[in-house]
Amino acid sequence: MENITVVEKDRAQKRSSSVSIRPYINSTISNMGLEKWDMAVFEGVVHEEVIACLDYNGIKRYVTGLNEFSPDVKSLPEEERLAVVKEIRSTVAQLEKELASNVIDPKDEEFWNKVKLLKPDNSEFWEKIVLRMGNDPVFLDPSIDPYDLIKLRAIEAGGFSLVAKSLDNARSSANYKFYLDKYEETISIKTEVKKLRNKALSELQKLYDKNANKLFLICKVIDSNSTQYRKSTPNDVLYDNMDKYINGETVETDKKKTASKFLEVSALDMETLKLRAIVKDANFYKVIATRGDGNIYHMKSSAMLGKTPSEIVEHLKNPLNEDILLDVTRNVEQHWNN
Numbered sequence: 001m002e003n004i005t006v007v008e009k010d011r012a013q014k015r016s017s018s019v020s021i022r023p024y025i026n027s028t029i030s031n032m033g034l035e036k037w038d039m040a041v042f043e044g045v046v047h048e049e050v051i052a053c054l055d056y057n058g059i060k061r062y063v064t065g066l067n068e069f070s071p072d073v074k075s076l077p078e079e080e081r082l083a084v085v086k087e088i089r090s091t092v093a094q095l096e097k098e099l100a101s102n103v104i105d106p107k108d109e110e111f112w113n114k115v116k117l118l119k120p121d122n123s124e125f126w127e128k129i130v131l132r133m134g135n136d137p138v139f140l141d142p143s144i145d146p147y148d149l150i151k152l153r154a155i156e157a158g159g160f161s162l163v164a165k166s167l168d169n170a171r172s173s174a175n176y177k178f179y180l181d182k183y184e185e186t187i188s189i190k191t192e193v194k195k196l197r198n199k200a201l202s203e204l205q206k207l208y209d210k211n212a213n214k215l216f217l218i219c220k221v222i223d224s225n226s227t228q229y230r231k232s233t234p235n236d237v238l239y240d241n242m243d244k245y246i247n248g249e250t251v252e253t254d255k256k257k258t259a260s261k262f263l264e265v266s267a268l269d270m271e272t273l274k275l276r277a278i279v280k281d282a283n284f285y286k287v288i289a290t291r292g293d294g295n296i297y298h299m300k301s302s303a304m305l306g307k308t309p310s311e312i313v314e315h316l317k318n319p320l321n322e323d324i325l326l327d328v329t330r331n332v333e334q335h336w337n338n
Contacts, residue, residue: 023133024167024179046133048130051154062126065156066092073085091153093111095146095149163179166182196259200246201243201246203262212238215242218242218265221280275313278316287327298324301327
């Protein structure tokens, strides 16, 4: 340990940080095939991005998160704005002291006139704030390195177009290649998905053990290829297909979405679940069909049922339409029992 250089100590210290910039890989969006290898960029390639600068009528404004005069701060409710201004000044005063040996009182009325480095329009300083990002995480330690603190505040303010301020933020847009990983925040998001998936898998196991009929209908409603399922389909096939669906191994790969959908459908009462399955297959087998006016009709009686599957389900629930329900059910179940 005594032989470790100062540089190695610094690297080890940063790796212990709970804040980092990591590549964001979305397997559902094509990125020249790199997503298949869990890579955001080609091996050895790095993106270099300078902090964003907005130009209004020749006046430059850098997106730093440390400018109390920026529109996003000025538009805040007064009480919240004052709290943000206080926090910005405290951070700027700390950075001025560390980087320029310039001691300023955050409460000073002439505060910004006494700032040397971190003035909002100091192009010479801000244009040197650069991020270099590749497939390996970039560790930040804002409690020790003042430049890491500056980068952190800029990322949180949206100052780098390629870096999302959180994993959740990255998932909401296709524009990001990297995201800010605050360990506690990111692990909470990841754990949320795992808990949801585990809950769905637990429900799947219960259905397999105790309610195979309901599992059959759930497969019908969820799977786009619903007509593959018949009453003779082995329960193990139903289980395996829904297990793959919940784990994002089918056409839909978003595990949060698949687990949520499975739980949502499995919570339906048997009447609604069966009607949704019947309506779905009835459309495939042309027992019901859409006509030129955009409405869906019962082909035998030419009765209009509605425009959407949910409208048709409600229509068929009405006792006045029992004859149509019986005919549709009989025709569809002939295929199910085949």
